[in-house]
Amino acid sequence: MVLGWRRRTSTGHRAAAAKKHSPAGKLDMEQLVIPNHFLCPISLDLMKDPVTLSSGITYDRQSIDTWLEAGNFKCPVSNQVLRNFDQIPNHTLRTMIQEWCSQNQHYGIQRIPTPRIPIMPVEVSEILFSITASARRVDQTGCLECVHKIKKWAADSERNKRCIVESGAASVLAGAFDAFASDGVQRNATVCEEILSALSWMMFPALDEETQKYLGSHASLDCLVWFLKFDRDLLVKQNSILALKELLSNCSDQNKHVVEALAEIEGVDKMLFDYIKEKSSVTITKASLMVVFYSVSFSEQFRSALLEMDLVSLLLDTILDSEKGISERALGVLDSLCDCKEGREKAYAHALTMPVLVKKILRVSEMATEYSISAVWKLCKNASRQEERVLVEALQAGSFQKLLLVLQVRCADEYHTKEKATELLKLLNPYRAGLECIESVDFKSIRRSF
The missing domain is CATH 1.25.10.10 (Leucine-rich Repeat Variant)
Known part of the structure; x- marks a missing residue:
């Protein structure tokens, strides 16, 4: 691995690193080569903040930070186990890099700014x-x-x-x-x-x-x-x-x-x-x-x-007229309100509750689908004789076909969501005659499980 890194620090790679730090079209690749010791052994880029490890090898601070944070305890080049993780700023090398940049400004090379010393x-x-x-x-x-x-x-x-x-x-x-x-x-x-x-x-x-x-x-x-x-x-x-x-x-x-x-x-x-x-x-x-x-x-x-x-009305308006992130959260709040009798009564009383919930199944995101099905399930499962119309409304909005599709596609909370979808299908089945509605636009771009 070490030899491989050293082979890569050829003229072509040094020129590529120089090009990376200069405006396009201002550098003649054959005229300028970055000195090998100015390049970080890890990134092969011109070092902005050279630091030396206990192994004696110098790296760019950002590159070696990434290496150490990944749980590595050895020097990338020498493969020595590091006695400590101290990073000593190499001021001499940084000054040389800055001087080299200044001397080659006519090639479009920008001077590396003096880095701030990290706090302790x-x-x-x-x-x-x-x-x-x-x-x-x-x-x-x-x-x-x-x-x-x-x-x-x-x-x-x-x-x-x-x-x-x-x-x-x-x-x-x-x-x-x-x-x-x-x-x-x-x-x-x-x-x-x-x-x-x-x-x-x-x-x-x-x-x-x-x-x-x-x-x-x-x-x-x-x-x-x-x-x-x-x-x-x-x-x-x-x-x-x-x-x-x-x-x-x-x-x-x-x-x-x-x-x-x-x-x-x-x-x-x-x-x-x-x-x-x-x-x-x-x-x-x-x-x-x-x-x-x-x-x-x-x-x-x-x-x-x-x-x-009238939070329910506000949530329904928000779900209808908002971007994905806001709709998801509004559906989550509405689902939570359906846990209690008082919240369900407010939802039953609003004519848009079931159409909006069904509409958002498979339309916004997996999380939105999960919340929508959960809310519909709570409303249908707890519906009294007087509130059975919500099952009819769910069918009229096209819920049966969507629930069948939910059983075939991936979901965020697959087990619980599909379990609720299955129970909903059983609840809705007796009311299906003449009430089914299919809207093909709802089934576009579905992530299939196969």
Whole structure:
């Protein structure tokens, strides 16, 4: 493998690397060859940030980072087991590369900029300690300086972001957010906005337990809702609703008190209803639907309040007139509402419920199909004598043929979805005579299982 790499660093490959770093048409490939020691042994590209490992071999920092993060513990060229993972910047080689670029600018070669030195965990720990101390004293100025420094580090590189997250910054910032929110939202709005902005990219893929505790406090929830109600900055609103979504997505029966605390905040149900209705931005609409989804799943108070506002009608309008991601989430909320008698009654009362649900089967995505079939199944299975018309409506909308196709194609949750489709076919079969409807456009581009 090593010999293979070395053979590849021929004139042709060096010229190709040079071409990659220069505008098309400005380089005579026969006149310019990149010196072999300027190329990264892994990527074969001109090194932008050369670093030397304990094995003595120099690589471009981005390439060797990728190699090490993949779980490799040996030097790619020498195959030696690395004594440590320290990466020492090779300033001499970088200066030589920069000088070579400057000398060959007439060929279209752009000078490699001097890279920023990555931060170390000890630096992050010092800043986080200062943030905790500033929050304890409710020192806005001191906290803002530290938060701005963290945001600046994060903007420099993905490596810095990982270092910040791995140092436990999310829980420290969430604790500071809670402290300033407890002291007064309006008085500390600026610092809370900055903390929330820094937290926005740290909350994925999931919040740790301590961060959940701080963001789920009454003071933090009040602050997030206050931003959503009164702040004029769309980005602040977006960060707030995303924080609520991530917070509620970690809720379970053991910690559903977070949803209950949110439901107790005056006007929060009306605010979420309006965000879905207004569609101020795709991100906010999607996040609002997810907050509603988790809320109605864990809080009867929340569910009842939203149903009284005619949430079912709003969801049906949203499903009909929105892009894929929003339709999926709206279908998910509608499916969740059909779990309770009150939600099903509202769905039975709306003339568009069954036509819209059936229409979306096999039309939007596998997830949308799953939610649609689940909602139709709940409505048909729980229909009383007076509500049996929904089975007729389902047949008139073309559900029987679609359900037969669902049994033959792949689904996101194949077992449960096909099980519900089979039960639905049994429920609908007695009403089939003269009521079948087929719309061929619904069956285009179906992903077959064979």
